[in-house]
Amino acid sequence: MSEFIKLENVTFDYSAEEQNGQHHEAIKNLSLSIEKGSFVAIIGHNGSGKSTLAKLFNGILVPTNGRVTVDGMDTSNEDLIFDVRRRVGMVFQNPDNQIVATTVEEDVAFAPENLGVEPSEIRHRVDQALESVKMSEYKEHSPSQLSGGQKQRVAIAGIIAMQPECIIFDESTAMLDPQGRKEVLETILKLKERGMTVILITHYMNEAVNADRVVVMNGGSIEMDGNPREVFSQVEKLREIELDVPQVTDLAYRLRRDGFELPEGLLFEEETIGALMKLFERGK
Amino acid sequence: MLKDITLGQYFSGDSALHRLDPRTKIILVLIYVVTVFLAKNLFSLTFLLVTAIVLVALSGISAKIVLRSIKPVMILIIFTAVINIFLTTSTDAPLINWGVIKIYKQGIVNAVFMIVRILSLIIGSSVLLTYTTSPITLTDGIERLLKPLKKLHVPVHDFAMMMTIALRFIPTLLEETDKIISAQKARGAGFDSKGLVNKAKAFLPILIPLFVSAFRRADELAVAMECRCYRGDEGRTRMRVLKYSSKDAVAFAFSVLFILVVVLLNGISTALAI
Numbered sequence: 020m021s022e023f024i025k026l027e028n029v030t031f032d033y034s035a036e037e038q039n040g041q042h043h044e045a046i047k048n049l050s051l052s053i054e055k056g057s058f059v060a061i062i063g064h065n066g067s068g069k070s071t072l073a074k075l076f077n078g079i080l081v082p083t084n085g086r087v088t089v090d091g092m093d094t095s096n097e098d099l100i101f102d103v104r105r106r107v108g109m110v111f112q113n114p115d116n117q118i119v120a121t122t123v124e125e126d127v128a129f130a131p132e133n134l135g136v137e138p139s140e141i142r143h144r145v146d147q148a149l150e151s152v153k154m155s156e157y158k159e160h161s162p163s164q165l166s167g168g169q170k171q172r173v174a175i176a177g178i179i180a181m182q183p184e185c186i187i188f189d190e191s192t193a194m195l196d197p198q199g200r201k202e203v204l205e206t207i208l209k210l211k212e213r214g215m216t217v218i219l220i221t222h223y224m225n226e227a228v229n230a231d232r233v234v235v236m237n238g239g240s241i242e243m244d245g246n247p248r249e250v251f252s253q254v255e256k257l258r259e260i261e262l263d264v265p266q267v268t269d270l271a272y273r274l275r276r277d278g279f280e281l282p283e284g285l286l287f288e289e290e291t292i293g294a295l296m297k298l299f300e301r302g303k
Numbered sequence: 304m305l306k307d308i309t310l311g312q313y314f315s316g317d318s319a320l321h322r323l324d325p326r327t328k329i330i331l332v333l334i335y336v337v338t339v340f341l342a343k344n345l346f347s348l349t350f351l352l353v354t355a356i357v358l359v360a361l362s363g364i365s366a367k368i369v370l371r372s373i374k375p376v377m378i379l380i381i382f383t384a385v386i387n388i389f390l391t392t393s394t395d396a397p398l399i400n401w402g403v404i405k406i407y408k409q410g411i412v413n414a415v416f417m418i419v420r421i422l423s424l425i426i427g428s429s430v431l432l433t434y435t436t437s438p439i440t441l442t443d444g445i446e447r448l449l450k451p452l453k454k455l456h457v458p459v460h461d462f463a464m465m466m467t468i469a470l471r472f473i474p475t476l477l478e479e480t481d482k483i484i485s486a487q488k489a490r491g492a493g494f495d496s497k498g499l500v501n502k503a504k505a506f507l508p509i510l511i512p513l514f515v516s517a518f519r520r521a522d523e524l525a526v527a528m529e530c531r532c533y534r535g536d537e538g539r540t541r542m543r544v545l546k547y548s549s550k551d552a553v554a555f556a557f558s559v560l561f562i563l564v565v566v567l568l569n570g571i572s573t574a575l576a577i
Contacts, residue, residue, distance in 0.1 A: 101532050108531075109530040113520075116519075116523035117523070119527075120439050121438045121439050122439060125437075125543075129528075131542070132540055132542060133539055135540050138542055141540070178531070
């Protein structure tokens, strides 16, 4: 796997943007690289800098110090900014505030139109993108007729139509009901299967367990970085920075603390049930 | 309560009117509006009304929806009618004479004419344009029609984009207004106060949150648009390419016929005179 997004000693200071003199470093001397085709979850409590980090990945924000490169292109180079943004798409939290057009298909066409793609090719891409998020039958609907989960899938299709190599989900499930969250997460997992690089910024630990790698942010720097099992087995450390662990991990952690022999780092319901059943059998 | 507004709403479909080029429809509406004011007697006005009804039939939109769109302008219609009935004076004997209030035949005729004019204006133009043209195609049409102005440095694309976004957010903001109203009611705010000043005051707790949220939305939308490589109309293509077809030629032919008929019917009046 090759490096796709690379951050080298990146610092981002909002005061440089707002010029009110007050220093507020949202990101402090952070280095990180994201491999092509990987699925990285970034977690952290509010104000930990995770959304700022997301905006640095595609040049919406440019680092105050340090360097961000996407596929070798520096995001601070204004001549390359559209090449960067085309490769790294971003889906936001509020589904309403990222849909520009008044019908689903016109909205999905927005990015390719901006990129100057041929009309027949746009049509092709739009149909494909809607197909991949299972929204084809709604293509002539107005966004206001859709549910939150459906709107968010349209927003994802709008990014897919740009044919990016990486999609960042900036808390894209936070405003959805459980059903909508499930729909969006399924779409994300499918994208990852097809080789898309996925960066998932989330509050929900149950979503983060699906990733190949979990990066824990705290106070503008990386607190932990590893595969989900490594990260979530450190329950106390996560608690210290006001983060939760997945429900089943928490259950297993408490049981183990009370002397039950359970393996560390359980993440999924099925495996936890399996482990508990084994324990139960032995107990009998 | 705010969802009843259908004026300026698009109904998807595949009728003859839906398939016309938006530029054609914009020009046709302009012609139609001018002609509505050209019509000045019973015959031409009846013809207008018939045309409006034919347009509704052509659009495939149910009459119920069309009638619902008239509701918001009902007050205007009634007001105009009343003004015409009571304020028209003429030389012949009044029909009703209650001292100060005199009602003439001419006043009633004027009122009826005005009602027919407004009705055919609203029905015709909404069916011809807003109901059968998706707002984005509409703005597209306007953008293309105004393209020559670009040479004079008029930011045609930017205006079109602004309009698209406005149209996109009307339902969203309406929904939000409803929510805010409920939220403020839950906190004991009353919206049924009497008097203009009090009414305006009562609306402040709605307007302020609505504005704050609209600005936040605008900010987020701008970032989302940047993420999707928006950079004005520089090098921008469109998925839908507008092309005039034979249908548009037929539509133009009909509109010429329409003007001719109205002018001709206007001529009859001088012969028959009501």
